[in-house]
Amino acid sequence: MSERAPKTESELVDFVRAVDVRAPRELHERIEALVTERSAPSGEGARAAGSTAGPSWLPRRVGAAATAAAIALVALVVALTSTGGSTAVSTGRAYALTEGTAAIAAPQPDPSAGGAGLAARVEDVAFPNWEARYGWRSAGERIGRVGSRAVTTVFYETYGDRRIGYAIVAGTPAPSISGGTVRRVDGTSYRVSSIGGGHMVTWLRDGRLCVIGGANVGAGTLLALASSS
Secondary structure (H helix, E strand, O other), rough: OOOOOOHHHHHHHHHHHHHHOOOOHHHHHHHHHHHHHHHOOOHHHHHHHHHHOOOOOOOOOOOHHHHHHHHHHHHHHHHHHHOOOEEOOOOOHHHHHOOOOEEOOOOOOOOOHOOOEEEEEEEEEEOOOHHHHHOOOOEEEEEEEOOOOEEEEEEEEEHHHEEEEEEEEEOOOOOOOOOEEEEEEEEEEEEEEEEEEEEEEEEEEOEEEEEEEEEOOOHHHHHHHHHHO
């Protein structure tokens, strides 16, 4: 991972919540190393122990409270994901992927897709072109991360200044999402959620997690768009 290491307790909590869980044995070894470092004596002994025991993802400036939070959160993530093999993403964090501003110009229609798709994709999953059929034009793109996974969000706009974000999270198995109401359309399950004053729909396309959300767009509209992509 190339992300900056967490330096405060809140950053550490966010980091562990987003981390992709790997082998439980590796997590166990990280925790054991962390405990060894924190329980080492002061002075030369502590420096000697810290030279080998401290895991690289946890800087020393993070205090004991953050260490305890890390251990608890790692245990929780293992419990939630040990059977499914994928990381759980909170509803709020998923919705946040559809918010914010674009950092890249709007992707153009992909000629090879016959006008149905845009020249933007995550792995083999392309973003739809909704302008001709639904009146939603692409308005910008942003690339970010959730833990170690790349996330691309394409923003769409339509009449009345309505705006949505469509995010695709790279990698399989896809992160899991809970909450909301599950609706089935043409054999595909869509999870519809309300977040504050907005709505969100999550589902899988070719094994990748997709999220559509908007603050001033109804859940029915989002579900119709999601099921058409």
